[in-house]
Amino acid sequence: MSYVLAAYTLVLVTLALYALSLEQRRRQLRERLGGARHGPREFRG
């Protein structure tokens, strides 16, 4: 049973963490670009 739990936990946690990291990266880029569209100063910060 522990093997089954290990396999499913591994898959679900890996996919969830990957999805979260993509969401975070996407949010950061959108914020940066949102700033850049309002001028270089905001983009820098």
Next chain:
Amino acid sequence: MEERIIRSARVLAPLSVVAVLVWLGMVVFVAPPERVQGVVQKILYVHVPCVLPAYLGFILTALGGLGFLLTRREQWDRLAHSGAEVGVVFCSLILLTGPIWAKPVWGHWWVWDLRLTSTLVLWFMYVAYLFLRAFVIGSDPARTLASVYGIVGTAAIPFVYYAVDLARGSTLHPSNPAREGLPGSMAATWIAGTLALLLVFAYLVARRLEIARLEAEALEHAVREPGI
């Protein structure tokens, strides 16, 4: 097309969550423990469904590469890159869940048979592709090289898939499930897992594609405003 894929993430996210919950419910409540292997066999309902998304990711890499070579449009290159990254995630999961099943059933975490070794080689090929993409950013020759690499790389997929047949009985790995024909509730659980992970795959590709496009926009801004 790129815009449509990116927008689909909004629908795919809730659909993926529902599909994963249904699939997990079926693994626990619908699929019976197998006669010989017992409950450990349930690992195959997560191991096998990871295969199609991995292959699809690599096929997307080839299609994106082909599209780029034909049109020279960057959106195809971004699709190729996104497919490879998500494909590698699923291929890693195949390589990690396989040994978790193999240890209690075979008594070994890993054996160097044709299927396992060819899958590992496939994984290395696309990890190398991602390294290539990571170290050479944004140049046209690099995109061309990556496109050719991505197209050639898919030639390994049929070899990996048919490795069990090619090994002619000298492999411990079970034969391809679709050809064996699983009984009722087991087949339904396997299909539910495949559908759920395909939805997750589609969602991840859509999100990764959006990031690739945002990165391209950021690079464009940086070139236009060198002080940034």
